Amino acid sequence: MPIISYECVRATAEQKQALIEELTKTAAHITAIPQSSFTVLIKENPVENWGIGGRPLDQVLKDRENQKRV
Amino acid sequence: MPIISYECVRATAEQKQALIEELTKTAAHITAIPQSSFTVLIKENPVENWGIGGRPLDQVLKDRENQKRV
Amino acid sequence: MPIISYECVRATAEQKQALIEELTKTAAHITAIPQSSFTVLIKENPVENWGIGGRPLDQVLKDRENQKRV
Amino acid sequence: MPIISYECVRATAEQKQALIEELTKTAAHITAIPQSSFTVLIKENPVENWGIGGRPLDQVLKDRENQKRV
Amino acid sequence: MPIISYECVRATAEQKQALIEELTKTAAHITAIPQSSFTVLIKENPVENWGIGGRPLDQVLKDRENQKRV
Amino acid sequence: MPIISYECVRATAEQKQALIEELTKTAAHITAIPQSSFTVLIKENPVENWGIGGRPLDQVLKDRENQKRV
Secondary structure, three states: OOEEEEEEOOOOHHHHHHHHHHHHHHHHHHHOOOHHHOEEEEEEOOHHHEEEOOEEHHHHHHHHHHHHHO | OOEEEEEEOOOOHHHHHHHHHHHHHHHHHHHOOOHHHOEEEEEEOOHHHEEEOOEEHHHHHHHHHHHHHO | OOEEEEEEOOOOHHHHHHHHHHHHHHHHHHHOOOHHHOEEEEEEOOHHHEEEOOEEHHHHHHHHHHHHHO | OOEEEEEEOOOOHHHHHHHHHHHHHHHHHHHOOOHHHOEEEEEEOOHHHEEEOOEEHHHHHHHHHHHHHO | OOEEEEEEOOOOHHHHHHHHHHHHHHHHHHHOOOHHHOEEEEEEOOHHHEEEOOEEHHHHHHHHHHHHHO | OOEEEEEEOOOOHHHHHHHHHHHHHHHHHHHOOOHHHOEEEEEEOOHHHEEEOOEEHHHHHHHHHHHHHO
């Protein structure tokens, strides 16, 4: 009965399927709760709805990209 | 001031209105908190964002359908 | 697979059991999803962790009590 | 590492940016936790998914409008 | 910046540490988002606050135990 | 009707009262929604329930402290 919710900007169909399978396996292995008891719920929110450190996420990600290039 | 959130794949307009009315009535009756203090929030997430028992929900639902037919 | 979460200050053991039974029945009836697919999760948060209209909940509740007496 | 989530019907791009900046500043100032540790997540849900006092939010808002006009 | 929340009844200190490490590794591997961007939040709720299929979780678990013994 | 939830490790009584007042004022000012429509909900989770970058939060915080001292 544990519920794993995964909040992100977006995920592809392949990523969603892998997250459902692998997060469940991982948590079931650690907790010894049967896999059949788990629910995974992936929640997508557009990038402009996220802020990190008081700044919009897309600006934060651009700055990280630029720092890598330097 | 209690908040009832209802996470699902999707609900019709009629179902949403009924959920808002009936979940509030039910909870207000049980708790003796006035109906006016309740908020209901329905959250819809596409079927591919749900996993049950480590498997995508749509596969789980298909299997249940097939078992009924047998 | 729908998840009904009920956020409140606190609930008695009897209220919890009734909320689990009745919120599930109500939502299953409205949506035609089998009762067995529902999860209910009751979350309790102390009264000082709630604010309504920018004011602590316990003050709001005291004011309501006083208004009734007038 | 605190997470501020803001559940609403919808917000404009300008409002989102301001909410990210100002909610973070406000909470960082109060708690003395550095701004860089905060995440803000804005979640939008259509108006028909909200209920207040057991009634759909759009009806509640219409009634408030009408009361102002009287 | 993804947030993985894990709702359960309770977890030991060792399980919590393992969940934090392994859920992050698993999700970072699948999504190619750097591990450093992830937050994991474990939320514990007492067993009497959970209902499955309209019944209190502890009764559901007892029934499952009894079925195994038969 | 917006709901601001603030997830943290813990907050003092003074911080809670200030968060309720100030987050509401800030959001009401930005969105032009009346303060009376806002709910604030502060959720506290013990430090061992949080992970950042795949590591327990308390270790992350200790490392930050040590780096400041160097």
